[in-house]
Amino acid sequence: MPQMGTKTKKQPLVGVHTESAWIRFILTGTALLFVGFFLIIPLITVFTEALKNGLEVYFASVTEPDAQSAIRLTLLTAAIVVPLNFIFGIAAAWCITKFQFPGKTWLITLIDLPFSVSPVIAGLSFVLLFGAQGLLAPVLDSLGLKIIFAVPGIILATLFVTFPFVARELIPVMQAKGSEQEEAALSLGASGWKTFLFVTLPNVKWGILYGVILCNARAMGEFGAVSVVSGHIRGMTNTIPLHVEILYNEYQFTAAFAVASLLAMLAIVTLIVKGVLEWKGVVDGKG
Amino acid sequence: MDINVKQISKNYGSFQALKEVNLTIPSGKITALLGPSGSGKTTLLRMIAGLEMPDSGGIYFGDHDYTTKTVRERNVGFVFQHYALFHHMNVFENIAFGLKVRPRKDRPTKQDVQRKVNELLHLVQLNGLDRRYPAQLSGGQRQRVALARALAVEPNVLLLDEPFGALDAKVRQELRRWLRQLHEQLHVTTVFVTHDQEEALEVADQVVILNNGQIEQVGTPDEVYQHPKTKFVYQFLGRVNVFHAEVNDGRLHIGEALFAAPDENIQTKKMIGYIRPHEVRITRHNDNQKSIQVKVRRIQSYGPIVRLELERLKTNDLIEVDLSVEQANQLNVKNDEILYADLEKIKFFSDSPSVE
Numbered sequence: 304m305p306q307m308g309t310k311t312k313k314q315p316l317v318g319v320h321t322e323s324a325w326i327r328f329i330l331t332g333t334a335l336l337f338v339g340f341f342l343i344i345p346l347i348t349v350f351t352e353a354l355k356n357g358l359e360v361y362f363a364s365v366t367e368p369d370a371q372s373a374i375r376l377t378l379l380t381a382a383i384v385v386p387l388n389f390i391f392g393i394a395a396a397w398c399i400t401k402f403q404f405p406g407k408t409w410l411i412t413l414i415d416l417p418f419s420v421s422p423v424i425a426g427l428s429f430v431l432l433f434g435a436q437g438l439l440a441p442v443l444d445s446l447g448l449k450i451i452f453a454v455p456g457i458i459l460a461t462l463f464v465t466f467p468f469v470a471r472e473l474i475p476v477m478q479a480k481g482s483e484q485e486e487a488a489l490s491l492g493a494s495g496w497k498t499f500l501f502v503t504l505p506n507v508k509w510g511i512l513y514g515v516i517l518c519n520a521r522a523m524g525e526f527g528a529v530s531v532v533s534g535h536i537r538g539m540t541n542t543i544p545l546h547v548e549i550l551y552n553e554y555q556f557t558a559a560f561a562v563a564s565l566l567a568m569l570a571i572v573t574l575i576v577k578g579v580l581e582w583k584g585v586v587d588g589k590g
Numbered sequence: 591m592d593i594n595v596k597q598i599s600k601n602y603g604s605f606q607a608l609k610e611v612n613l614t615i616p617s618g619k620i621t622a623l624l625g626p627s628g629s630g631k632t633t634l635l636r637m638i639a640g641l642e643m644p645d646s647g648g649i650y651f652g653d654h655d656y657t658t659k660t661v662r663e664r665n666v667g668f669v670f671q672h673y674a675l676f677h678h679m680n681v682f683e684n685i686a687f688g689l690k691v692r693p694r695k696d697r698p699t700k701q702d703v704q705r706k707v708n709e710l711l712h713l714v715q716l717n718g719l720d721r722r723y724p725a726q727l728s729g730g731q732r733q734r735v736a737l738a739r740a741l742a743v744e745p746n747v748l749l750l751d752e753p754f755g756a757l758d759a760k761v762r763q764e765l766r767r768w769l770r771q772l773h774e775q776l777h778v779t780t781v782f783v784t785h786d787q788e789e790a791l792e793v794a795d796q797v798v799i800l801n802n803g804q805i806e807q808v809g810t811p812d813e814v815y816q817h818p819k820t821k822f823v824y825q826f827l828g829r830v831n832v833f834h835a836e837v838n839d840g841r842l843h844i845g846e847a848l849f850a851a852p853d854e855n856i857q858t859k860k861m862i863g864y865i866r867p868h869e870v871r872i873t874r875h876n877d878n879q880k881s882i883q884v885k886v887r888r889i890q891s892y893g894p895i896v897r898l899e900l901e902r903l904k905t906n907d908l909i910e911v912d913l914s915v916e917q918a919n920q921l922n923v924k925n926d927e928i929l930y931a932d933l934e935k936i937k938f939f940s941d942s943p944s945v946e
Contacts, residue, residue: 483674486641490661490668491688505678
């Protein structure tokens with residue numbers, strides 16, 4: 304072959320695709336139509352609606368005190384939830400991939416629970432547990448703690464909904480890596496902590512980052528569970544998604560879309576970072 | 591330092607990986623743990639390393655009981671089958687790892703680490719590749735990085751798990767010779783695991799043959815090849831012809847050939863005999879009672895040897911015989927010729943199935 308570089312180039316697959324051009328066209332067309340209809344058009348709508356009355360109105364909408372308060376609360380929630388789930392995710396993935404213990408399959412199923420339970424149900428269960436008539440109400444009252452209709456409840460609900468993300472990303476990566484490198488590090492005299500820091504962590508860093516990004520996106524965007532526990536107190540317990548809903552219900556469409564565009568931008572940034580990470584992962588040899 | 595393995599047993603669920611194994615690994619020598627897959631050889635190696643813990647029994651380094659010591663405390667150099675190099679570190683960082691993770695008070699200075707790594711790179715013939723990453727190295731080069739990394743901590747013992755398993759035949763040949771030379775320089779007590787008998791016989795000073803979690807035989811390569819103690823060793827080490835013999839009047843019969851029974855008060859009715867292809871003598875005339883009549887089926891020339899495929903006249907069983915080119919020329923064997931195969935060097939074992 305002429306001009307063979309050092310890197311092997313992808314060979315076109317010949318003779319594998321036996322489907323006719325028509326079928327391929329229909330399949331590809333359907334997929335593109337779906338993506339366009341359900342993702343691209345709504346995304347464009349958000350930005351056009353938000354900017355319909357000009358930049359001035361847009362900035363006024365996102366800088367008014369209630370919006371500012373919602374943004375602050377959302378950032379606070381993410382700042383607390385993401386690090387906690389980061390630690391939980393690594394711990395869970397570590398124990399599931401490196402050890403054998405009874406009940407392991409159960410643990411894996413349980414980690415997935417927030418994916419399979421409706422967030423509204425999750426929120427309700429927190430209300431039943433921590434609310435004014437809830438099971439733990441006497442304890443909380445005597446301690447003077449307020450969880451439901453307050454910031455702690457929002458953080459708890461978000462924590463619950465987002466806890467699978469990091470673990471779910473990490474488990475397959477760590478399973479694929481096996482534990483030979485860790486054994487090698489230990490045999491060379493490294494302590495358990497140094498082995499984790501210098502060998503395990505660098506090996507799964509892209510998986511962790513990816514999980515953290517998804518976790519963050521969900522933590523900022525969560526609506527259902529947070530809606531149930533928050534109480535919708537303006538300027539106090541409203542997050543960005545809740546604020547958007549209130550504005551919308553009050554027919555302040557432009558303001559609603561302006562605030563919503565903040566979340567949409569977060570989604571776009573997330574997608575770009577995810578793309579870069581996947582590309583980095585491929586370049587680093589699935590590192 | 592000698593390593594003594596005493597009465598080691600290990601079970602994985604209902605599978606018995608090792609059954610009361612006793613073994614002495616001599617100081618400064620290369621020992622091969624040889625056996626088929628599932629024989630327990632890798633388990634034994636990992637136990638010496640401290641990567642697995644025995645259910646019962648003990649492991650002694652010199653006079654010290656190391657049974658309960660962790661892999662960190664044993665100071666062993668372990669080379670993994672797939673090398674387990676740290677992919678995110680370059681060659682230099684890989685080799686330096688064991689020095690850099692030491693507690694602060696024992697950690698060598700930067701200059702010392704640099705010097706030590708350079709020495710090792712020179713030793714494993716990888717000068718100039720210190721900035722490469724494992725993904726940029728060939729299989730043989732990775733293997734040598736893994737070896738240098740293991741040697742950096744100046745281990746009590748060097749343990750290698752199937753060191754040449756993942757390499758192609760030519761590189762394997764070179765690395766074997768090289769490992770042997772390296773050992774002559776360093777004299778580190780070395781244990782390696784292999785399922786390749788040729789590799790074990792060529793590289794090791796002592797060969798340990800394992801089967802079903804038990805040691806079948808320990809000896810020099812010459813001892814185990816020339817004087818196998820068990821049926822398993824006979825069959826596992828090299829090619830072998832198998833004959834069934836009947837006991838009659840205190841003598842052993844293989845067709846028309848007669849042999850003295852190994853034990854005069856022999857109880858069993860049947861015995862089984864093994865003879866290697868090069869131990870069979872081919873003659874034109876029956877000059878002793880230990881020969882059987884055979885017909886030449888096929889003549890194949892493999893470089894310095896000529897392999898004859900012979901058919902026993904009475905039973906139609908096939909046997910293999912290796913001759914040197916000179917012997918073959920002298921005999922001038924032709925296809926379908928009737929000849930005599932002299933089985934004088936045959937070795938008999940009782941025909942009862944070996945204890946599983």
